[in-house]
Amino acid sequence: MSEAVERRTRTDSGTDTDDPLLRVEGLTKHFTQGSGLLASVFGTETVKAVEDVTFDIERGETLGLVGESGCGKSTLARTVLRLLDPTEGSVYFKGKDLAGLSGERLRREREDMQMIFQDPQSSLDPRMKVGPIVEEPMRAHGLYEGEREERARMLLNKVGLDPQHYNRFPHQFSGGQRQRVNLARALAVNPDFIVCDEPTSALDASIQAQVLNTMKELQREFGLTYLFISHDLSVIRHISDRVAVMYLGQLVELAGTDELFDNPQHPYTDALLRSIPVPDPRATGARGVLEGDVPSPIEPPSGCRFRTRCPKLIAPDDVPVTDSEWESVRAFMRAVHRRTITVDGGGERAIRSEYFVDGTPTGEAGDAVETAIDALLDDDVERADKILTETFADRSICAREQPAYEVDTENGDGRHFAACHLHR
Ligand SMILES: Nc1ncnc2c1ncn2[C@@H]1O[C@H](COP(=O)(O)OP(=O)(O)OP(=O)(O)O)[C@@H](O)[C@H]1O
Ligand code: SF4
Ligand SMILES: [Mg+2]
Structure with missing residues (x-):
């Protein structure tokens, strides 16, 4: 159990x-x-x-x-x-x-239902002693009449404070102790x-x-x-x-x-987890796991809200590419979109050797990539971005449909929810 x-x-x-x-x-x-x-x-x-x-x-x-x-x-x-x-x-x-x-x-x-907040300083009235602070919810709810002080002292003890400190003011406690006072207050009405x-x-x-x-x-x-x-x-x-x-x-x-x-199933969770234990991201090369800014909640992206930062964005169904071609195109598209691609110096050769060692894809995908490379060589990164976005990103199912938030039946314990088209 x-x-x-x-x-x-x-x-x-x-x-x-x-x-x-x-x-x-x-x-x-x-x-x-x-x-x-x-x-x-x-x-x-x-x-x-x-x-x-x-x-x-x-x-x-x-x-x-x-x-x-x-x-x-x-x-x-x-x-x-x-x-x-x-x-x-x-x-x-x-x-x-x-x-x-x-x-x-x-x-x-x-x-x-009670709530405790981050800042124990501002949520405790500085003019009140901690005993009465803990008793306040009991008074507000009309509970424990006649036994409030005793209960407050009991709760101070339970949260690891000295019940003798009933008459002290919040500023006489450390940050951790003040959060304990908050805990006692949250527990006051059981x-x-x-x-x-x-x-x-x-x-x-x-x-x-x-x-x-x-x-x-x-x-x-x-x-x-x-x-x-x-x-x-x-x-x-x-x-x-x-x-x-x-x-x-x-x-x-x-x-x-x-x-x-x-066993994280969502690319965002995966990226979050990879971004934790890295004291110096540059040293380990872990940087870039969670690239880009969070979009505004005023105009969130269509489809999957994570798609503008997702390293696993799905290829559009109607633009045929192999998996490895798509990996190259996606990396190229991200670099163009973030403006992290640099053309000066190496020129065309540098772009091809960084993103398309095995050549660019054929068909519509190849045409779009070649046109985007030309635009970059003309120093028109805006146009390159527009071509790639319209050909690939906007046509991905990730942009067109919101993924359902549902239990992943293939993996895990049958209680694992994820919202990603990769689990279609
Ligand atoms: N009263 C409000 N009026 C307008 N926008 C608000 C209001 N409160 C929150 N927001 C916006 O709603 C979004 C979510 O804010 P919220 O504070 O819930 O995020 P959070 O995850 O708690 O962030 P943090 O980790 O920084 O505490 C933000 O874009 C914020 O600016
Ligand atoms: S739905 Fe698409 S964009 Fe969203 S997390 Fe899954 S793969 Fe990434
Ligand atoms: Mg918050």
């Missing part, structure tokens, strides 16, 4: 424990930017921060959520907790649709589910490890379920039972932690 399942069966929630604690279906969050005079002149823009995200979290489990900065992790977390109203989609918590709840009923469900948004990112590595270990112990003791957000893959690996990978507002892959790290 896995640790998560064991914890789940130990959790007495009084409801059907076969249901996931949390189920998120087709969750979408768009922000509209621009208002007033600016909007009347320039119009409004829609930031597609979270798009059609579906996953569930089992009781007692930690689901890690990882992705580059700006990919929508915090927006997803806040929308799950209904701190933001979803544009579309549903969140079921213990089987109840949170969208259908408001006012007092939503507030009551919220007791069971929640089932805690969203942790980069809770240890601001801490030194050794302190970070200690706080993570405390979080694991608290999880076991209180039967907690975590959604744990981090851009740090080593933290994610340490804490998570399963891991979801997010790119530009969408989940691209979700699998058990070992399965994901050992």
